[in-house]
Amino acid sequence: MxxxxxxxxxxxxxxxxxxxxxxxxTPHSEDVFPLSKIEINFTPLNILLNSNNKTPSEQIVGIAINDKTRPVPYSRLIPPLVNQLINNGIKENNINFYIANGTHVPDSDLSYLQLDNYFFSNFTFLQHDCNENLTYLRETSFGTKILLNKSYFECDIKISVGNIEPHHFAGYSGGVKTVSIGLAGKETITQNHSLLMDENSVACEYSRNKVRMDIEEIGEFAGVDLALNCIQNKDLQILHVFFEKPKIVMQHAIPIIDKMYAVNxxxxxxxxxxxxxxxxxxxxxxxxxxxxxxxxxxxxxxxxxxxxxxxxxxxxxxxxxxxxxxxxxxxxxxxxxxxxxxxxxxxxxxxxxxxxxxxxxxxxxxxxxxxxxxxxxxxxxxxxxxxxxxxxxxxxxxxxxxxxxxxxxxxxxx
The missing domain is CATH 3.90.226.30 (LarA, C-terminal domain)
Structure with a gap:
């Protein structure tokens, strides 16, 4: 054997x-084939860009991405997103990427993104530090003080890019989590994570999970506009891609995740x-x-x-x-x-x-x-x-x- x-x-x-x-x-076998070509519905983005008071050339776009500890296929998600932004009139120098380190030590090595040199030459990649460049927003209903990356919060358009999978105490990754935790202050992350002591703060629990509900509130007050998220199989092949308001993305993804990864x-x-x-x-x-x-x-x-x-x-x-x-x-x-x-x-x-x-x-x-x-x-x-x-x-x-x-x-x- x-x-x-x-x-x-x-x-x-x-x-x-x-x-x-x-x-x-092991996770269940999927009933869909991995996507050989990524097709993203950009309608929500187009509507958002056209509804802003500023012209596209004036708008600042902040894109939150995970650090190297998360298995996100950024080489397949970021290029089409950037192309769509530029085609809509957003200037290259107005597109900023924020590495959502959370409390992790920032690492200047961005090779894990597997992007062409074009991206590193024409766009700004900013390392989040949970102790610096923060702005206070308010408290959540759980008493968490929201301290968020100041420059990301001030962007006109705020996007979160990542993957969705089970998380051992936050229920699920994805949606606003990259921003709510990855771009938050240490005090915010500490207060949020303290909710893991609750019995419902477990994998594949959403609405009763205090950690996750607190994350949702942080993301709402942070003003995250859209989430570009994918679901991958156990071999990290992309099966689904969603690009919508964060809560809508989670509504679409959770039934799929539960079917794939919850095993009786x-x-x-x-x-x-x-x-x-x-x-x-x-x-x-x-x-x-x-x-x-x-x-x-x-x-x-x-x-x-x-x-x-x-x-x-x-x-x-x-x-x-x-x-x-x-x-x-x-x-x-x-x-x-x-x-x-x-x-x-x-x-x-x-x-x-x-x-x-x-x-x-x-x-x-x-x-x-x-x-x-x-x-x-x-x-x-x-x-x-x-x-x-x-x-x-x-x-x-x-x-x-x-x-x-x-x-x-x-x-x-x-």
Missing amino acids: EFSLKYGHQYLNLQVNSHRTVDVI VNKLYDLVIASAGGHPKDINFYQAQKAVSNARKLLNTNGSLLIIAECKEGIGSETYFGYVTKFSHPSEVISNFENKAFIIGQHKAYLMAKVQVKHKVFLYSGLAHPNVKSLMIEPVDDLTTFFNKFSSSFHANIAVMPNAVTTIPITKKG
Whole structure:
């Protein structure tokens, strides 16, 4: 028996010497073919441009795009959007791109966008810093103070470009999220993410998800006009493209996402092997950790979890790593976190600890073993040896998740 699992930009072939059945938990096969040609309905944009008080040549357009941690096919989305803007009379020097870093460290390397040099030579790409160039708008109904990138907010036309997929506590990515979180101030992001403590702040929950509803309010007050979003399959091929007002985009996309990525599972397992899904989902452990939120739903009471993630860029958060290393047991993380102010970065350690107090967690990665052990996780050297050790047990139920970050198990326990 052999399994091929994504690891960075490559695949790992896992040979399993076992007569037992190993269940593969993966997104459903799509009933549509990947789009060979992107066709975007630009009618909403044309109407917007013509309804503005300014002439097209006077209008400033702000386009929010994600950083390198998100698998968005910008080389196929940005060119047609820019062409349409220019054809409508928007000047090149009036089109600005905003890299929605959120609390991530800005990175000047934009090669991940895979755009022609024309774009970097003729347009401005601005790196968002969650501590600078902010303007205060108001509070949401959840009490979140909205601090937003000032220059983006002042644009005449505000567009968000990204992908839509399940998100482990915001319900879904896409829509206004690139702006509401990616271009927000640190205080805004912190207050929004603190809502993850609510029981409905989970993957594939929208209207009851406080994190997501807060994101929607932030986006509305920020004045995001349009969202250009795509849905991709597990191999990152584009299946659908939507370009409309953000809430309309989400209304179209959510039923498709749920059908693709929510998977009914009728049993629990002693061992779950979960690949984060390759680059960029496993670019660092901070991102790959999202796989744990989904994989843990499949575990028996004493089940074990093996995460497969290259983590080429290390842990990914000094705040996360510095916080975890203060403790010797996951229960200490939980107790400390629940009895103090919410801090971004530490929240990932808290989510991880809630799994670790119930299950043993292993990690196969490129991280140095001492660093992995500092996370209270056991490092693994050889996948086949590890797998066969577990599969030798007559009673072991084993599952493999090739795309754990975007596979949402639906079990009888929820």
